[in-house]
């Protein structure tokens with residue numbers, strides 16, 4: 001998961017890393033500061049535009065954001081637990097490892113899914129070669 005600041009840098013249309021010598025500029029903020037509230041020392045910063053238009057792009061970040069607004073800062077472990085609790089727990093059909101996903105049709109953990117994809121590719125290539133010979 002991205003940090004909130006990194007997410008804003010990447011996704012928020014109002015954010016500029018620097019403008020008129022103001023770092024972390026936000027075109028929604030008022031003079032003289034014009035700084036994105038999430039880059040200031042303000043306690044519990046809130047930006048309507050961000051919450052409505054930017055945050056919904058990342059469901060994990062969104063749930064962490066609102067939980068922290070409500071309960072204060074969370075540790076790394078608490079964040080991970082929170083994210084996992086929103087997801088479906090699945091046991092990988094290949095290696096038996098437990099993993100978490102948003103998609104209930106997913107059968108394999110990421111590692112196994114990659115291996116299986118590679119094996120299928122190889123089979124396809126071999127069949128194709130046999131066909132030619």
Ligand SMILES: [Zn+2]
Pocket residue numbers: 092093094095096097108109110111112113
């Ligand atoms: Zn697996």
